[in-house]
């Protein structure tokens with residue numbers, strides 16, 4: 001039996017190293033959100049594009065079947081298909097794109113090609129549909145660091161971006177340097193819990209500059225030099241301090257620029273989204289710095305890559321649905 005709660009949207013995400021498919025009823029009734037994270041990249045300390053594509057090919061059908069089973073629906077119950085078409089790894093995007101088009105053809109259903117970064121912002125609507133606008137969104141993931149003025153949903157203006165590494169990328173690279181494994185963010189946060197954030201005075205890149213851009217590659221190099229200047233035993237003994245001090249530097253810059261952006265845009269709320277939004281130090285510092293406005297973030301499973309945010313964004317843009325063959329995938333594409 002078809003569940004109540006409105007039209008059923010399938011959300012397909014394969015832009016990086018997570019294969020995820022969700023089933024959304026109406027606008028916020030999440031019936032299933034299956035995420036299969038690829039462990040194969042751990043040995044390399046970063047995502048290997050070709051291995052990611054191959055793993056998506058292996059995973060996409062079982063993930064689809066699990067999502068339908070968890071939601072208790074049949075393929076023909078699906079009314080709309082959303083799929084990430086940009087930005088991301090081209091080969092990885094192609095797998096989800098081809099799967100979505102095959103499904104659309106077989107079921108005779110429309111597809112909405114979804115921009116991954118819009119989806120990270122929109123993920124907040126799944127749990128907090130009444131989030132107040134205008135908002136400033138800080139998108140911090142493994143591939144992107146972006147400050148966006150959300151004037152209304154579907155009406156965005158980019159305020160700032162990273163000039164080199166993304167915030168999550170910095171966490172991943174520093175973790176690799178310290179032998180903490182991949183993905184680096186959660187490992188650094190765990191290690192930082194036992195360290196002193198004021199122990200080492202790492203640089204705060206671009207803090208205090210006029211613009212709202214970021215840069216994290218110099219900070220990563222500062223950590224590299226700090227450890228390189230010491231013998232391995234000392235570096236290891238002080239690893240918790242290094243993690244806590246590095247995390248404090250990233251958080252301070254992210255919070256400062258977001259707070260300034262919120263002031264400039266007269267924002268009613270700040271939305272923190274993307275994988276790095278799982279970081280508790282970042283969340284707490286953001287709330288402490290902006291006590292007068294709503295600072296919101298999705299649950300951890302909706303911060304990292306997931307099909308639910310793709311399904312929700314497809315609903316937001318249902319009027320822009322196309323037929324199978326009606327879209328391409330793009331490794332990079334401006335925010336719509």
Ligand code: KG4
Pocket residue numbers: 016140141142143144167168169171172183184185186189274275276277278279280303304305
């Ligand atoms: O949004 P996401 O799943 O994928 C991309 O679109 O890139 O973000 C993944 C990134 C990784 O760089 C990971 O290290 C980071 O999010 N991350 C964290 C935490 N959890 C995940 N960074 C800092 N603290 C965390 N707790």
Ligand code: ZN
Pocket residue numbers: 116120141142274275304305
């Ligand atoms: Zn992402």
